[in-house]
Amino acid sequence: NPFMSWKPVYELVKQIPRGRVLTYRAVARILHLPGGARTAGRAMARTPSGQGVPWHRVVGAQGKLLVPEPYASLPRKLLQTEGIAMRGSRIDLKQHLWTPGKGKVSSKAPAQRRATLQRAPRKKKSRSRPGNS
DNA sequence: CATCTGACGACCG
C-alpha cells in the first residue's frame, strides 16, 4: 500500500498548527526523506482526502503556493481564513513558518541560510522537455 | 527492463 509509505508525512502535516505552515523542504528535512523536497511534494500530491490532512499548510520554500489546478485557488483562501499574512502571492515565512516542538517557546522563525558553496557549471542536457513541436 | 513524469529547489541569464 503506497499510502503507508507517506503516512509519516501526513502525520507530520496534521500536526501543523492553524496559522502556521511548513515548506516541502522542511517536511523532507524533518522526516529525512530521501530525495528532499520533491519527495515531500510527491507525498502531498497523493494526499488522501477525508483524513483531515491540512495539505494547504505545506508551501514552497519561498512561501509560494505551488498547488496546481484545479485546486490552485483553495490554499490561498484557506490560509487567509487562518490569518496567514501574504505579500502578493507569497506567505511571510518569517511569521508563519512552523518549527515542530517550538510552537509556544518562540514565535520567531529561524532565518534560513543558504550554503555559499560553489558548484561546477551545469550541463544543459535536455531530457525531452516539453517544448514547441 | 527502459523511460518519462512530477504539489521542489537551486542556479543561471
Added chain:
DNA sequence: GCGGTCGCCAGAT
C-alpha cells in the same frame, strides 16, 4: 523577479 534546466526518487507506461 521570472522563466528554463537539472538532480533527485518513486510510480506509471
